[in-house]
Amino acid sequence: MYSGDTELISPSVTEILGYDPEEISVAFIMDKMHPDDKPYFLNFEYKVVAFFKSLPFDKIEYYKVQYDFRVKAKNGVYVRLLHQAVQIDYDKNNFYRTLCLDTDISHIKPKGAPCFSIIGLDGESSYYNIQDTGVFTKSYDLFTNREREILKCIVEGKNSKEIADELFISLHTVNAHRKNILKKAQCKTPVDLVSKAINEGWI
Structure with a gap:
């Protein structure tokens, strides 16, 4: 359902966060996200998937999702x-593309917990200010440290050779880990x- 790939990032992201559009990905944003907000983000995304799965097919186009979170600028x-x-x-069967708009609201909401x-x-x-509940399995309950490193690379869209080069391990070892992770x-x-990694908060 969800690969985390991005097709187009507006150049205005540089004005807001200071990063180049080419740097931006779901994994990158999660890495820069305020640690207090990450559990909210993961839970919100879980609820989004559950909500759209529950809708009749002809109703999907009539809903917009919104929530806020903090990201560390450059x-x-x-x-x-x-x-x-x-x-x-x-x-x-699947959601292939989502149109997203991210707006700097720091001046409007300088403090407070994220709202969904x-x-x-x-x-x-409409459903406003849906409350957060903790429903995620911690990654360390399932994976070894090395497996978590490889899982993060997979979410970032890297292939086995790129993962092997980054982690200084053999291609055979990467493929063995990938098999175990699956x-x-x-x-x-x-x-x-x-x-599943994104929805369950494994990264």
């Missing part, structure tokens, strides 16, 4: 972003693994 200062997302390419809402469009019901995660494909 200058070391945390910026609070309001993340808004709508599904734009999907079928009855699902906004109904064209008369559909088995432990009870996933059949890398795409399933990435989706």
Whole structure:
């Protein structure tokens, strides 16, 4: 359902966060996210997936998701972003593309816990300030330290050779770890693994 790949990042991200668009990915944002906000982010994404899975197919286009979180800018200062997302390419089995708009709201909300809402469009019901609940399995309960390193690389979209070069291990070792990770995660494909890793908060 979810690979975490990005197709286009606006150049304005440099004005807000100081990073080049080419640097931005889901894994990069999570790495720069305020540690207090990461559990909220992971739980919000879990709820988003559960919500859209529960909707009739013809209702998906009538909902927008929004929540806020803090990201460390290149200058070391945390910026609070309001993340808004709508599904734009999907079928009855998968969501392929999401259009996201992230706005700097640091001046509007300098303090406070992240808030999560699902906004109904064209008369559909809305759900505001949905409360967070802890539902995630910690990665150390499932994976070794090396497996977590490799899992992070997989989520970042790196292939086995790139992972081997980065971690200074053999290609054979990487592939063996990947096989073990898939088995432990009870996933059949890398795409399933990435989706589950993000939804379950394993990275």
